[in-house]
Amino acid sequence: MKKEADCLAKIDTESLGKEVPVKRIDSELREFFASDTGIARASLMNLAIYSESVDRVARNTELIQELTREHACRALLIVSQPGGERAVHSWVQAHCNIGSGGEKAVCSEQVSFLLCGSSADMVRNIVFAHLDADLPLIFWWQGELSEVFEERLYSRIGRLIVDSRQWADPAAQFLRLSMAAQSDGAEYIVHDLAFTQSNQLREAVALCFDEPAALGEVDALSKAEICYSSGHRMTAVWLTAWLANRLNMELRPGQSSGDVYTFERSSGRNEVFQISLEEDVDPEATDCKTPPIVRVNLSAGEHGGRFDIIRSDDGQGEAYWSLKRAIPGRAQTSDLWPIRSFGDVGLVGEILMRAGRNRMMDELLPQVRALLTL
């Protein structure tokens, strides 16, 4: 059996604030807010970040600090170490920002837990006992889904955020998610950051066809090319599933392989629609400047319209989406707008910002699983 002390020794606790016994968490927070009249507590939700990786502690605290600037919440950071001797450590701290009125600092609290020998029960009984009552729980699961992800845990969640970019075997993980979604207790909505980071691009595709002349070309579309940056293939797969969904297309598994997918259109002038994925191998590309998808082209055969969404640079470090529409018999038109941040804070922020059910991912999941098994 692993010693509890070993479990604690592995994490860097410096960024976590003040260590307090679990039973003192609430009183410690109360004292903090009572100690200074220049601060106000704000909370619209519970945001839990769950990670089984010991090296993410400081980075996750930074993420919480950045997220609380725009999304007041009670943040719960859970560092989980399944297996070994059971023990719990906890810490509290607050992240304060000067409000737009200027007179008071607005603070969100962060409660951090180290769960040694963790299990779904521990998360439920210890961590969930510290939720802000009546407010929704958004649960960001980092990394692979482990055995801790089970009904007793997910039945409490309102929104589940996962990141398929980090998964070694997305097909297996999505299968697990689908099975969980079918179980009785699950009422959560899933968000995959790999899908969320296509939000702006999907808006751009919609924008291509926002005018009548372009709309007339939709029926004739027969081909799409998606070029993705290294590490972002999942986003390209999501985008493929989305195009198929929007155009009401059926996959022809026999005629699809690797990175070229063939679909059948039940409506439209062309029966067959082909989507090809290509990895961008730009040696200049760096993580922070390259968007997950660098180019999408949609076209309607040799004599039809062509729509290109390409990332472009102004040479001064700003990146833009440049959108070009070429419709036969009409002057080419273009639009330009800045690429939104696709860092984790930006992506999670987008999920937190959008109210409503956001069921699109649920709808696409079966198609994504089909594409992943080819």
Next chain:
Amino acid sequence: MDTNPFLEEDLHIRHRPESCTVVIFGATGDLTHRKLIPALYNLAAVGNLPPGLKVIGFARREKTDEEFRDGLEEVIREISPTTFNEQLWQNFSENVFYHQSEFQDLEGYEGLKERLEEIEKQGRGIGNRLFYVASAPGFFDDILLHLHDAGLNRPGPGAGVDAWARAVVEKPFGTDLKTAQHLNRVVNNTFQESETYRIDHYLGKETAQNIMVLRFANAIFEPLWSNQHIEQVQITCAENLGMEGGRGAYYDTAGALRDMVQNHLLQLLSLIAMEPPTDLSADGVRDEKVKVLRSLRPMNGAEEVGGNVVRAQYTAGVVDGDEAVAYRREDRVNPGSMTESYVALKIRIDNWRWEGVPFYVRMGKQLPKKATEISIHFKQPPAVLFNTVPESDSENVLVIRIQPNEGISLRMQSKLPGPALRMESVKMDFQYATSFGKGSPEAYERLLLDAMAGDATLFARRDEVENAWKFVDAIEDAWHKSEAPPKMAEYPAGSWGPQEADELLHRDGHRWRRL
């Protein structure tokens, strides 16, 4: 294909309107530079503007397109230095043009027509046109008549059946019922009512829009929202400014009642008092609002006005630590002026829901702070249980703060800790900025997009404007046309208004809420 299959409801916060050309009359003015162009540019920068939108500025002085763009750029750089982006501006301003002409000159409109058609051809040729009348009200007639005569009240040539031409008209919309009716006739001679958008930028504010959400999306308020449970309602709009920057010239011809109450405050009042609309369509909402305006109990004659309305001017005083001169000593104000810088009204709404509930509305310049708030004061519970006479400031109050510091608060009674039963008021407070980190978007961004999208919900309809003027005119007449007009009260600049306004409420056993 009729609808864009790629639009996702959850993703697109709103549908992007169809492309159009926006023509702004009075384009070298303050409103265009400080509000309209920054709003359009901000919308473009986040991808919310329809692709291919063009803007044509129309004004008197000689300018090239380049000079016009440079002037706009200078102001945008100044007002949003951190968000200004060279490339985006470049991209946006390529679509901005200038057309020089006098408002009174028909030839100028014919020239505009040619220019417009040429620009439409270069662009996507959709032919939708939005004419934004941002001139002084004295020119509305000329502009609208000439638009009509030049045949500009129609979509561009070759446009589809769904194409449109619309007019957006700035405030003030008339100075009384007669001028408003005249203007309405002129506008509706040129554009149909459904293509006419009268701006009331208060309605573009998030908190004003939130009134409907608060009332109709929460089950706990609507059952209490009537004379059974509400004692009184107060609407306050306080400003801590006087007549700086030459404002006196216009203000002295208008006054607090016409400048703020006729439009903004009566609009807020109708949102608070209206019945639930059958749907959220523009006319569904406006039908209910206009019913409120039609139910305002008219004030007939000087005596009734004197008993229900207090008008006042500020005398010298201190505001925010600075010396302030009296209203009549202000720059460009007539020294013998009889224009009110403050007005307080007790308004009755003659319908079943509000019978017996006074709506107190006040607006003033040079008050101690800037604030627009609505407060709903609930009836006191029967005193039998706690055996105490309720204190006057112990009733439940729901406050909707429109600006600044937008939010909602609710005052309740709570027991003070200790062996005795003592009660104290406590406040539950919700602040937008605290909870939603992000600031509210500028009202003009929302309103411009709505006008392009053909959504008139947040614009005043003809009958709303006319009914509001009808109510206000009776008061103006009593002040300025009667033989024994109610007196003009006074208040020192930096105070909360004249004593007479306090007395107006004392008579009913009420008092103004302390802000």
